[in-house]
Amino acid sequence: MDFGYYILNTYVPERDGPAASLYARYLEQVDAAAAAGFDTVWATEHHFHHFGGMTPSPQLLLTLISQRVPRLRLGTSVSILPLHQPLRIAEDFAMLDVLSGGRLEFGAGRGMALSGYEELGIEYAGSQDRMKEAITLIDRAWREPTFSFEGRYYRCPELTVLPRPIQQPCPPIWITSSLDPESFRWIGERGYDLMILPWLFPVAEQRVQLYREARAAAGHAGPGRIMAMYPTHIADTAEQARAEAEPGWRHWRRLLAPEMATPTANRPGLTAQVQDAMSYDFMVAERHVPFGTVEEALGLVRWLESFGVTHVGLTFHFGGVDHAATLRAIELWGSEVLPRVR
Helix, strand or coil: CEEEEEECCECCHHHHCCHHHHHHHHHHHHHHHHHHCCCEEEECCCCCCCECCCCCCHHHHHHHHHHHCCCCEEEECCEEHHHCCHHHHHHHHHHHHHHCCCCEEEEEECCCCCCCCCCCCCCCCCHHHHHHHHHHHHHHHHHCCCEEEECCCCEEEEECCCCCCCCCCCCCEEEECCCCHHHHHHHHHHCCEEEECCCCCCCHHHHHHHHHHHHHHCCCCCCCCEEEEEECEECCCHHHHHHHHHHHHHHHHHHHHHHHHCHHHCCCCHHHHHHHHCCHHHHHHCCCCCEECHHHHHHHHHHHHHCCCCEEEEECCCCCCCHHHHHHHHHHHHHHHHHHHC
16 A cells, blocks of 8 residues: 555644744655655645645655655645646646656545635536546547547647656546445546545545446556545554544634535535534544544555555645654554555
8 A cells, every 4th residue: 555645734723823824834744754664745726725825836845855855756636637728737737747856646636616616716517527628638649649639628729838747648647436326337448547535425435446447448457546535643552542633633624624515515414414414523433534543544544455545645744733742642653554554
């Protein structure tokens, strides 16, 4: 299993401080993850809100990280394609693949309804179709030395995207999916890798089977790679983990709830679920997230392995959790969990 340090900040200014201090802690935590034996660092794109908005450009952050840690692979989870001209995204990430020596893992999706659509003047309605067309364009731009494109949303004359990515025929492409069965089937049919959020959308185990069946029916080799993202905090005792993480988890829930509240989010009931049902006690009791001890973290990883998850992305810094406690949690994952899994 591939273990990743996953950057999705839920920004609490009074705890996190100014942006420069926050980014410095990210970099120190990435260094700690690399030293602990992690394989990948993931960064996600959000805009204008304290839920994730401190990383509006994952490609910029990952380029910096690529020059700092020479071993970790570099993933986006995700680049929100409907907010961008896809040719520019193809250029940016091809350049990142070159600058990193071929370490890019390109993850794409449509994001949440409040991930910048309203502020950037882009309709959320139809975003899934635009995302699918954009990823088709990017895939061709990386695979074909010259190409032209004529779609419903995007078009371009014959051209060559420069630079050419190092990884051939193209860097790995991951797509996120939450609930819609057809989305899981589409990702499988196209042969892309799959990203899921099992703690927020508990149907993931069943949906993964749809993805695999569609992938096999389309003739793609192997079962595909699956990445599950989780917030996490572990400590030497369950009591210590709770004392360190529970305030941050409350901030996470407070900042996540508005992301689900807008009618265009098309996720009925999730606002109440986030605000009312996802208490620290509930999440631990139901083993929805790896909070607590090494054994609790290991138990969740074993469950993920049982239905084919190959990658775990772990968000350690959330809701202003103390930096020293975060570094200790990364160390525990590296010294106690990873060796027992591997």
